[in-house]
Amino acid sequence: MNRIREITKFVIEEFLPDVAAGELGADYDLLAGGVIDSLGLLKVIAWLEERFELAIDDVELAPDSFRTVAAINDFVERAQQPAEVG
Amino acid sequence: MSAQSLIECFTANARRVPDAPALVWKDTSVSYSQLHARAIQVSARIASMDIGHAPIGVLAAKSPDSVALVLGCLMAGCSFVLPSATLARTTREKLFAQVGCVAVLSEQDVDLGATGQAAAQPALTPDSARVTFMLTTSGSTGTPKVVPLTEGAIDRFTDWAGEQFGLRQHSRVLNYSPLNFDLCLLDVWATLKHGGCVILVDPDRATDSGHLHELLGSNEVELIQGVPMLFQLLADAAATTGGVSYRSVRDVIVTGDTISAGCLATLPALFPNARLYDIYGCTETNDSLMHEIDPTTLPTGKIPLGLPLPGVRTLLVDEDGGVVDGAGTGELYVWTPFQAAGYLDPGLDEGRFAEHPHRADGSRYFRSGDLVHRDVDGTLTLVGRNDFQVKVRGVRTNIAEVELAMSEHDDVAEVVVVAMPDPLAGHLLHAEVRKAPGAELNSLVLRRFCAERLPRTSIPSTMRISDDPLARTSTGKPDRQLLIRTITERRRG
Numbered sequence: 001m002n003r004i005r006e007i008t009k010f011v012i013e014e015f016l017p018d019v020a021a022g023e024l025g026a027d028y029d030l031l032a033g034g035v036i037d038s039l040g041l042l043k044v045i046a047w048l049e050e051r052f053e054l055a056i057d058d059v060e061l062a063p064d065s066f067r068t069v070a071a072i073n074d075f076v077e078r079a080q081q082p083a084e085v086g
Numbered sequence: 087m088s089a090q091s092l093i094e095c096f097t098a099n100a101r102r103v104p105d106a107p108a109l110v111w112k113d114t115s116v117s118y119s120q121l122h123a124r125a126i127q128v129s130a131r132i133a134s135m136d137i138g139h140a141p142i143g144v145l146a147a148k149s150p151d152s153v154a155l156v157l158g159c160l161m162a163g164c165s166f167v168l169p170s171a172t173l174a175r176t177t178r179e180k181l182f183a184q185v186g187c188v189a190v191l192s193e194q195d196v197d198l199g200a201t202g203q204a205a206a207q208p209a210l211t212p213d214s215a216r217v218t219f220m221l222t223t224s225g226s227t228g229t230p231k232v233v234p235l236t237e238g239a240i241d242r243f244t245d246w247a248g249e250q251f252g253l254r255q256h257s258r259v260l261n262y263s264p265l266n267f268d269l270c271l272l273d274v275w276a277t278l279k280h281g282g283c284v285i286l287v288d289p290d291r292a293t294d295s296g297h298l299h300e301l302l303g304s305n306e307v308e309l310i311q312g313v314p315m316l317f318q319l320l321a322d323a324a325a326t327t328g329g330v331s332y333r334s335v336r337d338v339i340v341t342g343d344t345i346s347a348g349c350l351a352t353l354p355a356l357f358p359n360a361r362l363y364d365i366y367g368c369t370e371t372n373d374s375l376m377h378e379i380d381p382t383t384l385p386t387g388k389i390p391l392g393l394p395l396p397g398v399r400t401l402l403v404d405e406d407g408g409v410v411d412g413a414g415t416g417e418l419y420v421w422t423p424f425q426a427a428g429y430l431d432p433g434l435d436e437g438r439f440a441e442h443p444h445r446a447d448g449s450r451y452f453r454s455g456d457l458v459h460r461d462v463d464g465t466l467t468l469v470g471r472n473d474f475q476v477k478v479r480g481v482r483t484n485i486a487e488v489e490l491a492m493s494e495h496d497d498v499a500e501v502v503v504v505a506m507p508d509p510l511a512g513h514l515l516h517a518e519v520r521k522a523p524g525a526e527l528n529s530l531v532l533r534r535f536c537a538e539r540l541p542r543t544s545i546p547s548t549m550r551i552s553d554d555p556l557a558r559t560s561t562g563k564p565d566r567q568l569l570i571r572t573i574t575e576r577r578r579g
Contacts, residue, residue: 018551019530033530034537034545039479039511 003076007069010047015040026070031063041066048072054079089241091212093160095279097122103255107283109150110305116150118281124151124196128158135189139164141220143182143190146265147171148289151193153265153274158196160218163211167220167232168266171289172560177230185220185232185430214238220430221268223369232430233369240271243372243424246395247276251309251337257282258305258334262312264289264560268369269341271424273311292316295323299330306334310357311365313342313562314349318500321352325523331358341365341373343563344468344486346493346500347386348522354381366391366468370438370452372424374398375466388490391458391466397423399449402460407443410460415469418458419451457484476505476513481543483515488546491539492517495532497525500556502564503546506573516573517546520556527551 004026012019015035030036036044044066049056056079065075099106100122109116132142144159144166146152159166167185169178182190216237222230247253251272259277261284263269277284285305291297298319302310310316310332317340324330335357340350345364353362362381367373377392379385394400401409402416410416419440427450428435439450457469470486477483485503492501500520505513521527529549536545557565557572 016529016533018549019528023528023530028530032534032537034533034535034540034542035530037542037545037547039514039547 004069004073006051007072007076010051011035011044011069014043014047024069026073027068029067030069031067036066044072048076048079052076052080088214089238089245090279091237092241092244092275092279093157094212095281096125096157097161099255099278099281103281106255106281108278109153110283110285111150112288115283121150121154121157121278124154125157125161128155128191128196129161131195132158132162132164132191137164137188139216140188141165141167141185143178143185143187144168145171145190145192147193148265148286149193150286151196153278153284153286154196155191155193156219156265156275157278159191163213163216163218165217165220165234167222169222169230170266170560171264173230181222181230181232212237214241219271221266221369231434233426234430235372235424235426239372239424239426240275242397243271244276244279246424247272247373248280253277253280253282253309255281257309258285258307259283259309260285260287260302260305260307260311262287262292262310262316267561268367268372269311271372272339273309277309293319295319299323299327302332302335303330307332308334309337309339310335311339311341314340314345315343315558315562317345317353317356318349320356321349322523324352324356329355331356333359335360337361337363339363339365341367342561344490345389347384348493348496348499350379350389351384353379354384364389364392367422368452368454370426370429371420371422371454374420374422375400377465388467390461391468393464393466394420395422399451400466401442401451402458403443403453409443413460413462415457415459418454418456418466420454421449421451425452476515478505478513478515478543479511481541483513483541483544485515488515488517488536488540488544491544492519492532492536492546494539495527495535497522497527498532499523500564502556502566502569504566504570504573506570511547514548515544515546516569517549518556518569519549519551520554521551523553 008021008024012021045056048054066072100118104119105117107115108118108121144155146168169181214237217234218237219235221233259273259282261273274284338357338360362379364377365373366375375391375394377390399421401419403419404410404416428439438453440453459467459469470484474485475482488503489501492498498519499522501517503515503517506516508514557568559565
């Protein structure tokens, strides 16, 4: 499944069970829209870690990374890149 | 001027206008002389029991005979406890035992064959300090608390109501609530005191909006008092029949709960000739504050509780026990000329009835448990229940404020919010929403609406939006305990 679709599906099942998938755009502001709060954020992160096998470091947790489905997708994308050698 | 005796006035009405209608019940009219004759029978029967001043229990499912039963008790000068007709038998028996009732009367004890003998009344010695009505608080759990009201308190209240709403012979007043409710002191007992006619709504049909519509339309009702649910039902009926209005109604009293802005907005068209009042009170103090709503400029936000009725004293007491002077917020303490001095069981008074925090002024105030804001001009507005405060992630959150904000969405017909215990957050809010008929409301829309109006922590974590009516208690208030149980089971199952 396309990752955007998969994230959308998760957000809907978890937070908007009465909403059709087509209604939630990838650019919809989930924070300003009252869909995800700080507690919800924890659920999203826990799911991302498990589903995409990410090791999410606390410092990366800027709420802006989770503002929209597209932002979450970008976040997963970045987190999956091999860490740069320093 | 001392207050006039309710029962003496009723008796005088039976003599003065014997054929005037006193009650309308299921399309049948009962005249003052007929009602009086039945009350006399009851009174004679109580006298024959020779029980002195011991209290009796009255089972008062709504009917003309139940009205006669109460009038008979008043004639006999006895104290009587009037529990809800829907109380479980064991709870009721416990209640009667707790009060020390020596007898229990029900409508079967009224002789239906009675004929008018207005002269045969027993001697009555008015005593303003004597307890007559003992009402009960509508606690959802355990045995209800008994609130004893003196003859003086009842007489003062029924005089105020008569004066305020111009009750007189031929006044036609709708009685919506069950007979054991304090609201009946106005719509049943004050009306009978002043010679008017009470149109009794059958509790079995109280949620049948078609029936209510018919009853109002055919009875030339002038005064209508009810909880917001009544007006919501009438508004729903009007929406389906299209633009109906009740032109005979002169006074509309909304009481018992906060009316939603949406429901309020329907009232001016429903009752084009009426003055609209919002009354705040409780069983312990009876009506205490009143706000007249201007139908031409309906409030968009909260409806104020208004100002104290004549003779009523209020205090706002802050968290530290200090009295708030001028503008500010605190728990509302009320003293009214109509109130109980305390519960029948003085052991229950702790924390509910209290002296003035700083100086004894001879008044025993009732602590309402409501958090109230006072404006610079003295107008009081409800902030929420003291016990509606919960902590969500450590943030003090007022459930009533969340409900109010959500109810302002046009597509929300009704909403109730409950706090579900959560091991992580302390509490998480759940909103149960009935959407307006035909509306396409979903949680995406409602969450955005909330996010624009409420702090993040006040946005309910879960919402259920449906066309199902909200579960309500016998008093018409949302049944929060039942909802919490239902959600818990839903999540488990």
